[in-house]
Amino acid sequence: MELVLVVVVVAFALGFDYTNGFHDAANAIATSVSTRALTPxxxxxxxxxxxxxxxxxxxxxxxxxxxxxxxxxxxxxxHLGLVMVLSAVIGAIVWNLITWWFGLPSSSSHALIGALTGVGMAAGITVHWSVILDKVVIPMVLSPVIGFTLAFFLMVALLWMFKNANPHKVTRRFRIAQTASAAAMALGHGLQDAQKTMGVIVLALVAGGLHDGDSIPLWVKLAAASAISLGTYSGGWRIMRTLGRRVIELDPARGFVAETVAASVLYTTAFAFQAPVSTTHTITSAIMGVGATKRVSAVRWGVAGNIAIAWVLTIPAAASVAALMYWLLAAIIG
Known part of the structure; x- marks a missing residue:
């Protein structure tokens, strides 16, 4: 029975990874598509x-x-450990689908972390609150602030550097440069988000007695990487429209800056701090930062407010869904 549950959990984890791919596809490419630097x-x-x-x-x-x-x-x-992991994955998937349906770029990372936290509390096991504070809550607050600030000042610097340049030439060059910055953003997304699914699969293998420690088997890496890539290729048009056009109308220079800043934040937090930050929060705040250099009113703050509400709700909402799912599954198959 445990082996069957492990297979089910791995399948659902890869399903979450797939939804992460199409949910967060907009993170990497919305700005490039909206500025017509790349075709969809x-x-x-x-x-x-x-x-x-x-x-x-x-x-x-x-x-x-x-x-x-x-x-x-x-x-x-x-058996119960596997039910816990399965419940957490389902909770994260449900929240991903809800926010995708409404076109809100919420965080798949925080959905998964919230779901794990909710299951831990429901099952009465240890939740490492100090790790959540240091590697989730603090980066969750700081990464959007850093993304907004760096994007704003880098955009101001570029505007000053190219103030006397030919606008058409500048636009054409930054449209080409956006190909590189979008690739960097996609690389950072894979670095951050696919790894979260790898962690969940290892958690399931440990719970099922099939793995010791926290090392990542090669097949887990390949499976998670493939699932998120397939999900990305399937697209995420609803969220792409929100990020690419509804927050602010972007030009190639601003798109390049937003993607470059966001990618830099993702690399730094992954390698230097092992922190699972949200690619969604980072790129959205960077888009707002470059938009604010036009004028404050250029950013559609109403849309930004709706996005912020989704950010705040993600962890508790996913935790609640996962806790309910745990109680239900534990009663049925526990």
Whole structure:
């Protein structure tokens, strides 16, 4: 029975990874598509390829998810431990689908972390609140602030540097440069988000008694990388419209700056701090930062407010869904 549950959990985890791909495809390419630097299909293909590459570049974030949020070894049995992981994955998937339906760029990362936290609380096992504070809450607050601030000042610097340049030439050059910045953003997305699914699969393998420690087997890396790439290629048009056009009308220079800043934040947090930050929060705040250089009113703050509400609700909402799912599944198959 445990082996069957492990297979089910892995399948649902890869399903979450797939929804993460189409939910967060907009993170990497919305600005490039909206500025016409890339066609939608070319942008999706490029994003899928670089998501795959990024997913293979590290395991730091996977270790945080796999062993840092809850202590699965405290489960009363292997069976119950697997039910906990399955409930967390389902909770994250449900929240992803809800926010995707409404076109809100919420965080798949925080949905998963919130779901794990909710399951841990519902099951009465240890939740590592200090890790959640240091590697989730603090980065959740700081990464959008840093993204907005860096994007604003870098955009101001570029405007000053090119103030006397030919606008058409500048636009054409930044449209080309956006190909590179979008690829960098997709790489960062794979580096961050695919690793979270790797961590969940390892959590399931440990709960099922099939793996020790928090090392990531190669097949887990390949499976997670492939799932997120396929999801990315399937597209995320609802959220893409929100990020690419509804927050602010972007030009190639602003799109380039937003993507470059967001990618830099993703690399730094993954490699230096092992922190699972939200690619959604980072790119959205960077888009707002470059938009604010036009004028404050250029940013549609009403749309930004709706996005912020989704950010705030993500962790508790996903936690609640996952806790309810745990109680239900524990009663049925526990």
């Amino acid at each position: 299909r070319a942008a999706l293909l490029m994003a899928a390829v670089f998501n795959l590459i990024g997913a293979m570049l590290g395991t730091e974030v996977a270790h945080t998810i796999g062993s840092g949020i809850i202590d699965i070894n405290e489960a009363d049995s292997q």
